[in-house]
Amino acid sequence: AAWSGPSGMELPPDFAEEAKTISDFRRTLEAQRLGSMDPMDAKSAVARWHSDVQSLTSKLAAQLTYSRALSKHEEVTSLMTEPPEQRERRELQQWIAQTKTDTRFLHDLVCE
Numbered sequence: 001a002a003w004s005g006p007s008g009m010e011l012p013p014d015f016a017e018e019a020k021t022i023s024d025f026r027r028t029l030e031a032q033r034l035g036s037m038d039p040m041d042a043k044s045a046v047a048r049w050h051s052d053v054q055s056l057t058s059k060l061a062a063q064l065t066y067s068r069a070l071s072k073h074e075e076v077t078s079l080m081t082e083p084p085e086q087r088e089r090r091e092l093q094q095w096i097a098q099t100k101t102d103t104r105f106l107h108d109l110v111c112e
Helices: 013-033 039-080 084-111
Strands: none
Touching: 013 039
């Protein structure tokens, strides 16, 4: 079963081992809360879990960095192959959107 975080975000499939670790840790906490686990075993389990979470965090950070770089590369590649009239239309739309944002900001600033 996939583990999902507080926002409902599921870990990617290649994080199955980490998802199992998180589930195991939850069971450990529940067992300790119910008093059915020796405190030393619980302490050892928490130390193991802490190490696994550090590993998971760095793995997720690396994947996020890679995803962002890939996305940026795809964006740049598409811009390089974009026809001139499409680029001009896109730039005009961006300028209009920025002007609307600036106008709203100035309006809010003046009306406060």
